[in-house]
Amino acid sequence: MVNKRLEELLEFAESTDLQEVVWEKKGALISFRRSAFSDVHSKSMETPAAASVANEPSQPPEPMTIKSTMVGTFYRSDSPNRPPLVVEGTVVASGQPVAAIEAMKIMKDVLSPASCKIVKALVANGHPVEYGQPLFEVEPEPLTPSPLPGERV
Amino acid sequence: MVNKRLEELLEFAESTDLQEVVWEKKGALISFRRSAFSDVHSKSMETPAAASVANEPSQPPEPMTIKSTMVGTFYRSDSPNRPPLVVEGTVVASGQPVAAIEAMKIMKDVLSPASCKIVKALVANGHPVEYGQPLFEVEPEPLTPSPLPGERV
């Protein structure tokens, strides 16, 4: 059963920009770390994506976040006199704009890489952000997966 | 009983130039290391003489040796046409000449720092030696110690 779930989550992880995906069930923990986000040292060793399965997490898993994929000035809304695109508790679908980043005088939307719920904003409106900087802490939308063949719940 | 034996051996160790004294009895091991002979790193930390008591040696104890206390050319005898002062198996008393070292044209005797038996010579006749270099491997003369008060054997 683990392997099935593994494949499923691996696809999900690959499809996103999320640094880490942690799936916990009945004390079993499955976590993915995409090495593009891991530190330099391990990086130059690792293969692009490493998966680990353990019965308990070695340390508390880092919270899931939406990270910046560009460098610029962070805005909660896509134009000055509009309200923030998302607030704490907003549930967004994959590909939905959650903020905007201005670089070289151009505003670009920040899109949610997956459907999830905004837990909190990590950068204040109008502040500079660098590549890979966490913008929002999020938690995965509880998905109702089509039961997998042969799976007993 | 160990402490008594400890004091006794400590005195002996202090009285000699030996790097290490190892005393084993019924699986109990007592070893002394005089830090003047230990390596630099530990040295600059250690107090002049450290003693340790353990039930088994961490690694096989280094053999006991007579070391050079000067720099020069090593000779097995105190003059060219004489036989070696000691050979394998020779038992020598503390203070007895076992070899000679020539430095600045002057021959100086190498004296045994303790009564012991020569196991083997570690330097060939006429070879240079540096300070602290082992010259002879020796083993302690089985001493017949006056039984210590309160000791049961």
Next chain:
Amino acid sequence: MFKKVLIANRGEIAVRIIRACREMGLKTVAVHSEADNDSMHVKMADESVCIGPGPASESYLNIPNIISAAEISGADAIHPGYGFLSENPYFADVCESCHIHFIGPSKEAIERMGDKAAARETMRKADVPIVPGSDGPVSIDDAGLPKLARKIGYPVIVKAVAGGGGRGLRVVANESELLPAIEVAQTEAKKAFGNGDVYIEKYIEKPRHIEFQIVADAKGRVIYLPERECSIQRRHQKLIEESPSPFVDSSLRRKMGKAARRAAEAVDYVTVGTVEFLVDPEGDFYFLEMNTRIQVEHTVTEMVTGLDLVREQIRLAAGERIAYDRDDYPARGHAIECRINAEDPEHDFRPSPGIITQLILPGPPGVRVDTHLYTGYTIPTYYDSLLAKLIVIGDNREEAIKRMQRALNEFKIDGVKTTIPLFQKVMEHEVFRKGEAYTDFIGKYMTASTNGTQ
């Protein structure tokens, strides 16, 4: 003068630029990929901005992120270092349009010198000798061809326009061989590149690579500094550079230096740059190209002149004047540089990444090491393999070689294979010691089959 300089580079040159800025009282911004989070330039700069993942195409070549990093950090100038975006006219242009000073020449100068044909044309007009040739494809039906070849002077070499890897290359010793050689070359080129066009140019035997550092200010004053010889190369990658050249005498120096100055003047060059020449044993020299940036080997010139060329470059980019007023800038001693790479010379120079478990640098006197290494540093796999530049200076070439041997022997880089053993062999080699090495030296004497190690 600028207030805050963003360094759009990494490794030893980023470190070198940060040092110059610090001494000038300028704030520094390091940009870096995620693979360089722990690298020296990030630790040293006043601020740092992550601009992308490891691959250079997504980070050190990512113009929007670099410009944006300058904007959010408030940098008013960008130093491109060498490689990456340093000779990219578009980048220079973007900087200008974003009102950020590009520390280098104008985009026009970069453009003109970046295009081989345009550069040759500019040099011809500026009376800078170029390698004589047919300028474009030749045809065996062209009756003027033999005359052209005679004018160029034998031996000539036939080269494929599509070029590369020696295929379609033919050296022609005399007229009788000319047409047959062209035919063979055309057929080879057609097979190799699907393009049979070939051109001819003078074949230079025993060529030396000799270059001149020029320094130019916005008022049009151009100074040339003592030459550097960089004949020790591997696949057109310089491995050893020295100054002065064991071959150049003062009259040739003056002739070449003045040609280099004309080359710079022809493109209204500002800041520092290098004009490269091929030189034959008779002392005839031919323009190769102009590098419109600071070079790896600027260090040997600094050692003999005492100048800080990176500081000069920044000063001149800020519109300041050249403070000194002479050619044949006074030099003292002889300097040699070896580029220490993380490569295994015993196995065709394959890259050797890893963790530096112990680093002990060679010490004074007369020894300089430019490096971004430290004990415990992990070399990322994405970038070039340059670990350190080891430069020595001595009273004369012989002293410098002895000093280099001493320094190479002292240099300890544990954890990776390096090219240090190769340089030790070169320093012992009589051809190098005599100063008789040409650009073919490494291939001829230092490959596994020729250096006697296998």
Next chain:
Amino acid sequence: MFKKVLIANRGEIAVRIIRACREMGLKTVAVHSEADNDSMHVKMADESVCIGPGPASESYLNIPNIISAAEISGADAIHPGYGFLSENPYFADVCESCHIHFIGPSKEAIERMGDKAAARETMRKADVPIVPGSDGPVSIDDAGLPKLARKIGYPVIVKAVAGGGGRGLRVVANESELLPAIEVAQTEAKKAFGNGDVYIEKYIEKPRHIEFQIVADAKGRVIYLPERECSIQRRHQKLIEESPSPFVDSSLRRKMGKAARRAAEAVDYVTVGTVEFLVDPEGDFYFLEMNTRIQVEHTVTEMVTGLDLVREQIRLAAGERIAYDRDDYPARGHAIECRINAEDPEHDFRPSPGIITQLILPGPPGVRVDTHLYTGYTIPTYYDSLLAKLIVIGDNREEAIKRMQRALNEFKIDGVKTTIPLFQKVMEHEVFRKGEAYTDFIGKYMTASTNGTQ
């Protein structure tokens, strides 16, 4: 020339000497105590001989073991470095009688310069200015005393013959204070040293320590090099040296240099040595002492002249000639050295031994570091606390100070406390920046109570 040189020293100077020997093609023998088994000079030398346990008295000062080490290793010369046996005439004598070359001057020269009274007498004969004084104990019953004091010129200072630690010291501004001051000083001296003898000499206000490096060959040619100023001291220990001095102009340089040469000639000096002077604000200078060895701060002179003084010293000891023929030896730029010690400047400079957990040296351009450290090295407790000499060179003093600030900021020595923070404060201090620091600078501005850190 010698074949094999034994280095009777340790630390950075042993490393420095080994480097010079290597470049000269001479084999090297390191001698070391058991506390130095892992030190750099042992790793670098061709051979090494252990000469005793940690305490210097039983190892680096153990003449029989050192001579014997030379004999068994076949060394034909001994370089004493500085400190230890370097100015011990008896050692020079033993070397000679054992037919081993002592790399230094004759034992007579060492002897003459080692004895304060003999040196003063020699200098007086050689017309080298000395601090005027009573030459020996004075008595208040001596009617000539006030006349002598007047001749010396007020203020004068009363010093205890047994000397030391400021006890029995009295500055006398005018004649009325003279006799009372002497009486008090005598009582103090008697109490402090059990010897009440005192002498008087001129009191020099705002003194600078300025010294001249001299180079002399066996043919009697003596050259002086540009001066070094070493006024930044703590308890007569130099902390910062620079060349040229911010105070000395070319005419004073010539005057002092020629006096230094006379001093060397007066003892038939051979190899390299240093003549130290005290200089007052009027430019009057007085012979202090002559150091008959290579000095810690020879490096700043090497930086501005480009000479290798250790190589010169070895060459001249081997009987070779001075190759150049001039005073005011040509110099370029301004060099400054800071002596980085393993001491805690915040706690009265108490020694701070330990393991070096990370070492990152400051880098080029214009930066030199003489050190025996490496990452993982354990500093033994037996010897002086010098960790490294950080030397910079710049176009002028201002540039050199900026560069030193940059380099100090870059220098990373983890695991022990160092004097780096002290030097950062000195470089920022306007009195130092103005070149107005005298030998009292550290006590006056840099003690815990005066540097504003506590």
